[in-house]
Amino acid sequence: MTQALPHVVIVGAGFGGLRAARALAGKPVRVTMIDKRNYHLFQPLLYQVATAGISPHEIAYPVRAIFQRQKNFEFVMARVNGVDFARKTVLTESGEISYDYLILAAGASVNFFGNPSLEQNALPLKDVSDAVTVRNHVLRMFEQAAHESDLRKRQALLTFVVVGGGPTGVETAGALSELIRLVLRKDYRQINVENVRVILMEAAPTLLNGFPPALQAAARRSLEQKKVDVRVEAKVNNYDGEKLTLESGEVIPARTVLWSAGVRAASLMSKLGVEQDRMGRVRVLPTLQLPHAPDVYVIGDAAYLEENGKPLPMVAQVAMQQGVHAAQNILAAIQKKPLRPFRYADLGSMATIGRNAAVAAAFGMQFRGFLAWFVWLVVHLIGLIGFRNRLIVLINWAWDYFFYDRAVRLITRE
Amino acid sequence: MTQALPHVVIVGAGFGGLRAARALAGKPVRVTMIDKRNYHLFQPLLYQVATAGISPHEIAYPVRAIFQRQKNFEFVMARVNGVDFARKTVLTESGEISYDYLILAAGASVNFFGNPSLEQNALPLKDVSDAVTVRNHVLRMFEQAAHESDLRKRQALLTFVVVGGGPTGVETAGALSELIRLVLRKDYRQINVENVRVILMEAAPTLLNGFPPALQAAARRSLEQKKVDVRVEAKVNNYDGEKLTLESGEVIPARTVLWSAGVRAASLMSKLGVEQDRMGRVRVLPTLQLPHAPDVYVIGDAAYLEENGKPLPMVAQVAMQQGVHAAQNILAAIQKKPLRPFRYADLGSMATIGRNAAVAAAFGMQFRGFLAWFVWLVVHLIGLIGFRNRLIVLINWAWDYFFYDRAVRLITRE
Numbered sequence: 001m002t003q004a005l006p007h008v009v010i011v012g013a014g015f016g017g018l019r020a021a022r023a024l025a026g027k028p029v030r031v032t033m034i035d036k037r038n039y040h041l042f043q044p045l046l047y048q049v050a051t052a053g054i055s056p057h058e059i060a061y062p063v064r065a066i067f068q069r070q071k072n073f074e075f076v077m078a079r080v081n082g083v084d085f086a087r088k089t090v091l092t093e094s095g096e097i098s099y100d101y102l103i104l105a106a107g108a109s110v111n112f113f114g115n116p117s118l119e120q121n122a123l124p125l126k127d128v129s130d131a132v133t134v135r136n137h138v139l140r141m142f143e144q145a146a147h148e149s150d151l152r153k154r155q156a157l158l159t160f161v162v163v164g165g166g167p168t169g170v171e172t173a174g175a176l177s178e179l180i181r182l183v184l185r186k187d188y189r190q191i192n193v194e195n196v197r198v199i200l201m202e203a204a205p206t207l208l209n210g211f212p213p214a215l216q217a218a219a220r221r222s223l224e225q226k227k228v229d230v231r232v233e234a235k236v237n238n239y240d241g242e243k244l245t246l247e248s249g250e251v252i253p254a255r256t257v258l259w260s261a262g263v264r265a266a267s268l269m270s271k272l273g274v275e276q277d278r279m280g281r282v283r284v285l286p287t288l289q290l291p292h293a294p295d296v297y298v299i300g301d302a303a304y305l306e307e308n309g310k311p312l313p314m315v316a317q318v319a320m321q322q323g324v325h326a327a328q329n330i331l332a333a334i335q336k337k338p339l340r341p342f343r344y345a346d347l348g349s350m351a352t353i354g355r356n357a358a359v360a361a362a363f364g365m366q367f368r369g370f371l372a373w374f375v376w377l378v379v380h381l382i383g384l385i386g387f388r389n390r391l392i393v394l395i396n397w398a399w400d401y402f403f404y405d406r407a408v409r410l411i412t413r414e
Numbered sequence: 415m416t417q418a419l420p421h422v423v424i425v426g427a428g429f430g431g432l433r434a435a436r437a438l439a440g441k442p443v444r445v446t447m448i449d450k451r452n453y454h455l456f457q458p459l460l461y462q463v464a465t466a467g468i469s470p471h472e473i474a475y476p477v478r479a480i481f482q483r484q485k486n487f488e489f490v491m492a493r494v495n496g497v498d499f500a501r502k503t504v505l506t507e508s509g510e511i512s513y514d515y516l517i518l519a520a521g522a523s524v525n526f527f528g529n530p531s532l533e534q535n536a537l538p539l540k541d542v543s544d545a546v547t548v549r550n551h552v553l554r555m556f557e558q559a560a561h562e563s564d565l566r567k568r569q570a571l572l573t574f575v576v577v578g579g580g581p582t583g584v585e586t587a588g589a590l591s592e593l594i595r596l597v598l599r600k601d602y603r604q605i606n607v608e609n610v611r612v613i614l615m616e617a618a619p620t621l622l623n624g625f626p627p628a629l630q631a632a633a634r635r636s637l638e639q640k641k642v643d644v645r646v647e648a649k650v651n652n653y654d655g656e657k658l659t660l661e662s663g664e665v666i667p668a669r670t671v672l673w674s675a676g677v678r679a680a681s682l683m684s685k686l687g688v689e690q691d692r693m694g695r696v697r698v699l700p701t702l703q704l705p706h707a708p709d710v711y712v713i714g715d716a717a718y719l720e721e722n723g724k725p726l727p728m729v730a731q732v733a734m735q736q737g738v739h740a741a742q743n744i745l746a747a748i749q750k751k752p753l754r755p756f757r758y759a760d761l762g763s764m765a766t767i768g769r770n771a772a773v774a775a776a777f778g779m780q781f782r783g784f785l786a787w788f789v790w791l792v793v794h795l796i797g798l799i800g801f802r803n804r805l806i807v808l809i810n811w812a813w814d815y816f817f818y819d820r821a822v823r824l825i826t827r828e
Contacts, residue, residue, distance in 0.1 A: 055469045056826065060824050064823075129827070187479060392809065396806075408471045
C-alpha cells in the first residue's frame with residue numbers, strides 16, 4: 001500500500017531539507033532523507049562552540065529524533081556521490097536510492113577561492129569538527145604562550161586573525177575577544193591581556209555587507225569597544241601558518257587565522273553535470289526545478305535563483321522558505337496542479353557582537369545595542385531544536401553573562 | 415620572595431592530584447601541576463558519555479578554572495616523559511621542571527593483559543576520546559543495521575559485548591541496554607529491539623568483586639531484568655573485530671566489544687627505574703614516599719601499598735585520601751616534623767545498573783534498588799566540579815528519566 005506512494009528523496013539535513021521534510025508530514029508521499037551526518041546542525045551558533053561558550057550537542061540534534069513521530073519519514077546516513085537523472089536514482093556510498101521526486105538541499109562548504117596556503121593553514125568554521133578544532137587551537141595557543149619566553153614567538157601565539165566581515169566573522173571576532181578579555185585573563189595570570197590581539201579583516205570597505213550603513217558603523221564601533229582591531233579593505237594573500245601576508249605587502253606574524261570569508265555550494269553540485277555559477281550554485285527555474293530534470297528541485301545554498309535581477313543570498317531564511325516551497329510544488333505536481341514560482345520574504349538580518357551588543361535590521365526598522373542583542377538571543381533560542389537544548393543553552397548564556405565564564409574551555413584532541 | 419618557597423610539583427590532574435593541590439592552598443609552598451590534558455575528568459560518569467546520556471564537558475573541568483583563586487598554583491600542560499631523581503627534575507615534552515617535592519599521581523591506563531587482538535579491536539573506556547568513540551561506534555552500528563538485509567551480518571551489528579564485571583562494566587552494560595531498549599527503539603523503527611543483544615562477560619564467578627554477595631546477586635538480577643545477558647566464568651581469548659572467541663571455544667559474532675576488564679598504572683611509572691608490581695604500580699612506603707627518593711610521593715592508581723596484608727584497591731577514594739595525605743606529609747617534612755603513615759578509610763562502594771536500580775555498601779550497611787540508586791545520584795552529582803555542571807547534569811538526568819530520552823545521540827567523527 002505505502003509502497004505505491006510517490007517517493008520524495010531529500011539530500012541534506014540542513015535548514016532547507018528539514019523544512020521540506022516537515023512540510024511533507026502527513027501527506028500521501030514517502031520521504032527519505034539522506035545525510036552524511038546523523039544530526040541537524042544549528043549553524044548560526046557554531047561560533048559559540050568555537051569560542052568555548054557551548055557544547056556541540058546543544059546545537060546538533062539527531063535527525064531521527066526530530067522526525068521520530070513523522071510516520072512517512074525514513075533516514076539514511078550516507079554520503080551522496082551523485083545523481084543519475086535518467087534512472088531517477090541517487091548514488092550513495094552504501095547503495096542506490098531511487099526517487100520519484102528529489103530535493104537537493106546539500107548546502108555549502110568553505111570557499112578558500114583556490115588559495116592553497118589558506119586552505120592548508122587557515123581554520124574554517126563550517127561544521128562541528130571545525131568548531132572544536134578552533135576551540136582546541138585557541139586554548140593551545142594560550143597554553144604555549146604561558147611558557148614561551150621568546151617575546152616575538154609569544155606575540156605570534158597571541159595574535160588571532162579572523163578573515164571575513166560578514167555576520168560569522170563579526171560574531172566570531174566579538175566572541176573571541178570577550179573569551180580572552182573576560183575569561184582567559186583569569187586563567188592565564190602570566191599573560192598580559194593587553195598584548196593579545198584580535199584582528200578582523202574584511203576585503204570590502206565595510207563590515208556586514210548588505211546591512212544598512214548605520215548598523216555597519218554601529219557594529220564596527222561595538223567591535224572596537226571590545227578591543228577588536230577592525231581592518232577594512234584588507235585583502236589576504238598568503239598564510240604559511242606563521243605569517244599572514246596581505247595584498248598591501250604587510251606581514252602579520254600570527255599562529256591563528258580563522259577563515260570565514262566565503263562559502264560555495266557543496267561539492268556534490270559539481271558532480272551533476274549541470275550549469276553552475278562561480279560559487280558552484282546550480283541555476284534553477286523560479287519553481288526551484290532543475291531546467292532539464294523537472295522532478296529535481298534544488299534549494300538553499302546549493303541553488304542559484306535571481307529575484308528582481310539580484311541573486312538570492314546564501315542564508316538560512318532562503319533555504320527554509322525554499323524547503324517549504326519545494327515540498328508544496330512537489331505536492332502540486334503529484335496532483336497535476338500548476339507549480340508556483342518562489343518569492344523570498346526577507347525577514348531581516350542580524351548579527352551579535354557580544355555582551356549587550358548586536359545589530360538587527362527587520363520590518364523596515366533598525367535595532368542596535370542591548371535591544372538588538374536581546375532580540376538576537378530570543379530568535380536564536382527559538383531556532384534551536386528541542387526544549388532541553390533551549391533550556392541548557394539559556395542556562396549557559398545566563399551563567400556566562402553574570403559570571404564572565406565560558407563552560408567549555410577544554411582541549412579535547414591530542 | 416615567593417621564589418624561595420619550596421616547590422611542590424604534582425604530576426596528574428586526576429582525583430589524587432587535585433586533592434593534593436587543594437590541600438596545599440594557602441600554605442608556604444609553590445605548587446605546579448603538570449598534565450597532558452588541560453582538564454580534570456570525573457571518570458565515574460564516563461560511561462554516560464559513551465552511552466549518549468551526557469556531554470564530555472559536563473564531566474571535564476578545566477584545571478585552570480578549578481584553581482583560578484589558588485594563588486600559589488601554576489599549571490603546565492605537557493606530557494611527562496620521566497623523572498631525574500638525582501637532579502630533582504621532571505622531564506616534560508616542553509622542557510624540564512625542577513622540584514623540591516614531587517607527587518606522582520599519574521593514574522592508570524587500560525590493561526589488555528598483552529592480548530594484541532583485543533588491544534587492536536576492542537574499545538576501551540578510559541578517557542573522553544574513548545567515550546566519544548564508543549558512542550559514535552554504537553550509533554553507527556544501528557545506522558548500518560537499519561539498512562543491512564543479510565540477517566547474520568545484521569545480528570553481528572546488533573550484538574554488543576561488554577567485557578569486565580566491575581562497576582564500570584556493570585554500569586556500561588546497564589546504560590547501554592537502556593539506551594537501546596528505551597531510546598534507540600524509537601529512532602530505529604526498522605529494528606526489532608528483541609534482536610539486539612547486550613552481553614556482559616566476567617572471568618570470575620561473580621560480578622562486582624569485593625561487594626557483599628547479596629549485592630552481587632542483586633546487581634545480576636537487575637541487569638537481567640534490563641535484558642542484559644550476564645555470563646560469569648567466561649574468559650575472552652581473541653577478538654578480530656568480527657568474532658569474539660572465548661576460552662571455552664565458543665564464538666560470538668559481534669561488531670562491538672567494549673573492554674573494561676582491567677587497568678594498570680600509567681606508562682610513566684615504567685620509565686622511573688623503580689620496582690613495580692604486575693599492574694605496573696610502584697611500591698611505596700606507608701608514608702607514600704618512594705623508598706630510595708624520600709622527596710617523591712606516589713599516590714592513587716600508580717602506587718602499590720598494602721594494608722592489613724592486602725593491596726589497596728585502584729579506586730578514586732584511595733587516590734583522594736592519599737592526595738591529602740601526601741600534601742600533609744610534605745608540609746610536615748618542610749617543618750622537619752615526623753611523617754605519618756597512610757590509613758585508608760573505606761567509605762564503601764556503589765554501582766548503578768540503570769533506572770531505579772543500584773547497589774551500595776557503606777557504613778556496614780547494604781542498599782539496593784531505588785534507595786541505592788538515589789544515593790548514587792546524589793553522591794555523583796556532588797562529586798562533579800562546578801555548580802553549572804551539577805545543574806546541567808541534573809537537568810539531563812531528570813529529562814532522560816521522565817522522557818526516556820538521551821541528549822547526545824550524535825555521530826561526531828567521520
